[in-house]
Amino acid sequence: AQSVSQHNHHVILSEAASLELGCNYSYGGTVNLFWYVQYPGQHLQLLLKYFSGDPLVKGIKGFEAEFIKSKFSFNLRKPSVQWSDTAEYFCAVNRNSGNTPLVFGKGTRLSVIA
Amino acid sequence: GAVVSQHPSWVICKSGTSVKIECRSLDFQATTMFWYRQFPKQSLMLMATSNEGSKATYEQGVEKDKFLINHASLTLSTLTVTSAHPEDSSFYICSARPPTPPQYFGPGTRLLVL
Numbered sequence: 583a584q585s586v587s588q589h590n591h592h593v594i595l596s597e598a599a600s601l602e603l604g605c606n607y608s609y610g611g612t613v614n615l616f617w618y619v620q621y622p623g624q625h626l627q628l629l630l631k632y633f634s635g636d637p638l639v640k641g642i643k644g645f646e647a648e649f650i651k652s653k654f655s656f657n658l659r660k661p662s663v664q665w666s667d668t669a670e671y672f673c674a675v676n677r678n679s680g681n682t683p684l685v686f687g688k689g690t691r692l693s694v695i696a
Numbered sequence: 697g698a699v700v701s702q703h704p705s706w707v708i709c710k711s712g713t714s715v716k717i718e719c720r721s722l723d724f725q726a727t728t729m730f731w732y733r734q735f736p737k738q739s740l741m742l743m744a745t746s747n748e749g750s751k752a753t754y755e756q757g758v759e760k761d762k763f764l765i766n767h768a769s770l771t772l773s774t775l776t777v778t779s780a781h782p783e784d785s786s787f788y789i790c791s792a793r794p795p796t797p798p799q800y801f802g803p804g805t806r807l808l809v810l
Contacts (some may be wrong), residue, residue, distance in 0.1 A: 616798060625803035626740075633797070636775070672739060676797075683730045684791070684799060688739040 584609040586675050588687035595663050595694050603658040603690050605647075605673030612678040617647055620670040620689075622635040629671075632656065633678070643667070668694045698707030698724050700792050702802035709780055710810055716803045717775045725770035726792035730762075734787040743788075746773040774783065780809040 587606045595601060607613065617629040630641025637649040647658045656673060670691050676683040699722040709715050719729055727748045732740040744765050745753040752765035762784075764776040773792075777784050785808050791799040 600777075614797060618801075626801040628798055628800075631798050683742050683745055684740075685742070686739045691737075 584613075584673065584675060584677070584685045586673055586685050586687035588671075588673055588690050590690045591688070592691045592693070595692070597665055597694055597696055598662050599666075601660040601663045601692070603671055603673075605656045605658065605687060606654050607675045607685075608654065609675065613675050614678050615647070615649060615673040616684065617634075617645070617656070617658050618643065618672045618674060618685070618686075622669065624658065626672070629658070631637070638644075663674060663692070663694050665694045665696055688692070698722075698792075698794055698800045700790065700800045701803040702788075702790055702805050704805060705803060706806050708808045708810065711781055712779055714776055714778045715780055715807060717777070717788055717790075719773045719775070719792065720801050721771045721792040721794075721800075723765075724792070724794040726773075726794060727770060729766060729767060729773040729790055729792045731773075731775050732789045732791065734789060734804070736787075740789060743775075748773075777807065780807070782809045785809045 585608045589604045595691045615632040618626045622671045631660040632649045640646045645660050672689045676682045676684045701720045703718045729746040731743045734740045743758045746765045746767040748767045754760045767773040789804040791801045793799045
């Protein structure tokens, strides 16, 4: 079965610091990869996605992620975080075939302090 | 992006009653919708895959007689929590997938069973 690991449970950064959140998945086949964000009291929003092509994908709000197939990783990055980036971040994966459900990591809580 | 709505957003009920949650894709047709459950400070756990016109596929450990899913049309799936108990209190989230990914998530329904 697929699984998604997010190793950082809670990350605390100062504003303007750089961010990298780890995500690793366990599935040997072709996958689609996603990062979702959940702001306090709000629903999940898609930050970015990777289906194929350039392994470096850029999303909304200055976020980007790099797919490294050999490492089964899809880490999320942002060069300079803002207080408004405080949220829960979820990595998700599904098989690249048919209507397969997303498998989510446990999430990483990001707290950005002024 | 595409819009998925859920109704109600917040429900409180007495133990033993049944609660119906609706999930609608507002601007696209979804042959498949997914129902997730999110416990406080935890990730989303897939409960079932809802297929239009056929029976839902439940994940291991999810009671299909307790969580009734009906996908009556290409834009509507319902989750009914039958004979709800306090341990069913949770945040229920649906997602819908248009013909091309990604999935889009509804805003969630918070259920509190007293």
